[in-house]
Amino acid sequence: MVVYLVGAGPGDPELITLKAIRVLKRADVVVYDRLAGEEILGYAPEDAKLIYVGKKAGEHHKTQDEINRILVEEGKKHETVVRLKGGDPFVFGRGGEELLALREAGVEARVIPGVTSAVGVPTSAGLPVTHRGVATSFTVVTGHEDPTKPEKQVHWDYRADTLIILMGVGNVRENMQEIMKHRPPETPVCVIERGTTEDERVILGTLEDIAEKDLRPPGIIVVGEVVNVYREIRGSQG
Template sequence: MTAAVGRVTLVGGGPGDPDLLTLAAVRALGEADVVLYDRLAPYRVLPELAPQAEHIDVGKRPGHHPIGQSGIEQLIVEHARRGAHVVRLKGGDPYVFGRGSEEVLACHAAGIPVRVVPGVTSAVSVPAAAGIPLTHRGTSRLFTVVSGHAPLEEHELEHLAGLGGTIVVLMGVGTLPSLTAGLRRAGCDPDTPVAAVERGWTDRQRTTVSTLGGIMEECFRVGVSSPAVLVIGEVVRLAHDRDASIEELLARSAELTARG
């Protein structure tokens, strides 16, 4: 007798703080037989939230992909075909640069039922952790979310600069030099404020604030590293990091510059 086909739930785990998991995410984890998780997902709570499930680390790290995307999709399908409820736990939201749509299509192709549980995207939550609103009356009435995984083309930079508002860049530390230079070529003011928020919603969160013309030097000076979210725009002037105001953040940058 053939075992019944299982099901798949793609769960957005938010920026990493378990408190930002949705109720639907917690319920899905509690019903899971197998959980495939990423390195930026809140996987440390899996023993508590999915105690009966098998936990499989499929996380990719910069320059190190032990299991490629096609391999992850194959694992999802294989476990579901054996009758398991497979939860694919991803950081942020599955549909915001999370390759969730690829995993949904793989399930559809295999005839496996799949559901997506949205997550709190780091594009919004990490700036919020640093006290940066993406919109503010009279300052910014739109924001654009960009992947910094690969350098933007010249026409993309021109469109981005022309939109105005706030620019949020995910996975952008590695391509920061080309991004800042490209936006300046496209007409952005070099004095536009920029914030780099590292490890948002963790006890090691840090915000580095400068300008479009100076952020590269500041990031190099203080050693900004991934994961980090970049925010470009006038809303950065409203920032505060925990108990530090924007004035204090800028003063820190000025002090470090003077030391250099």
């Protein structure tokens, strides 16, 4: 009886690991939320129980406590339960909370990493997040901090050369303004929407003007000189 917290990768169903496919193929239960590529569910046996716990318009969506409870209950009843998550389960995926809840309930749990969108999406688009002579470091940060937190943890004064912002499209204007307190307004910015899927869109701009563009979530926002390297790579593709 094991619950596997499994990273499904950023969207392209081929960007899942062999290990993840191996456990999905013998899953009795798959607990999943919105995935960029639902074809991945096709790796599970036909008679596997599929439990959707993501948000759906007009429907009550499950709280994290409810999801934890489902995982514990299913984990006690079945041989193999797969908790499938987009990207990597521990990068803004609340996988740590689920692992703690399972461990506290005495249910065996293992984690299978996934290709996180934070790096996989820029890489797949041809945008290197580090580049010799241009960027030696990157920071991955949320663009949507839980407003109920007693104290803000995101202050936008990061020293890394490249900033990679997840969940940031909705707050792009406010966030770019905050970043401009620490970086010049002409700093290049790239937004990659629905990366690694057929609907991928790439939008280029600067800290000053990116919020004026037509942006649609979900997307990754990359801030820094590496965006110019991406332009060069793209330009050289002809």
